[in-house]
Amino acid sequence: MNITLNGNNKSLQKKSSVLDLLKDLQLTPETVVVELNTTIIQPDSYDSTDIGEGDQVEIIRFVGGG
Amino acid sequence: MLQVNEQRIIFHSGTTVGELAKKYKPTADLFILNGFPVPVDTEVLDGDTCTFIQKGVTPSPDEFEIFLTARHTPGIQKKIKQSTVAILGLGGLGSAVAGAMAKIGIGKMLLSDYDVVEPSNLNRQHYFVDQIGMLKTNALRDNILRMNPSLSLELIDKRLTEQVLPGLFADVDVLIECFDDPAMKAATLRSILTRMKNVAYVGSSGMAGFGENNAILTRMERPGIYIVGDETSEARPGMGLMAPRVGIAAHHQANQALRIILGVAKGRE
Missing domain, CATH: 3.10.20.30 (Beta-grasp domain)
Incomplete structure (x- = not known):
């Protein structure tokens, strides 16, 4: 399955939820903002939201310190 | 005349x-x-x-305003004076951002932090040794009122959650995110994107250590939404937060807020 992740093409091996994708990318779910086809996904829906063929995914990642 | x-x-x-x-x-x-x-x-x-x-x-607040207007030209000073910013987190970033906004004579600032000044903060945060143990909100108020006595301030000294952010900050012109905790950073941007659609945002990610100056950037994520930092230098054991580089990021944030206020950087669409 092919998606667009932050403007770049990415292939996913299997059906994935948002949470699966974040794990695959080794990102901590609490420290990112995820937008799926222009909708912001709330963290409590990461597990239940599936990513489909051709979806546009934007992930904004934060690192600690301030 | x-x-x-x-x-x-x-x-x-x-x-x-x-x-x-x-x-x-x-x-x-x-x-x-x-x-x-x-x-x-x-x-x-x-x-x-x-x-x-x-x-x-000490000059009166009115006299002080005249000094600033003379420095900044009247039209610019009027816009600055009419603007409100919120600063979320009053650590190395927030205390420096607040100082910069105070000095240019921002109309109003909402300053938010639940924490007290600790000795370990003083390697980068704009507090004094004799303020250890004070709430950061109160200590920073005291310090910036010495820089500019005509500021209007609102202090918020409770721990924030994603749910309470719009109720507190939906009416500000620019929200400047200066948290330490990456989960609160993400929560703030999520809240801005979904529930505060008129508020411009200047967030922060990645300014620990003593890496390259010029790796600290101000990136436009989308109109009115900016993230400052190198987006990789995480604060961790062996790479602490230090005044010089945190200061670079803080002043990127302050200048970006000013640019939004003056209409030279894009606001929200």
């Missing part, structure tokens, strides 16, 4: 700074003409702005 301290007066050619000072501020011992110190025998020109100061005496 001439502007002499708070007053507008009729211009007469040949008048010197010293003569004006004698009439309008006899105790003055520092004479500023159009933003620069001058000798007392300097002649004024029509349209000039004179500011006469007595060294060691």
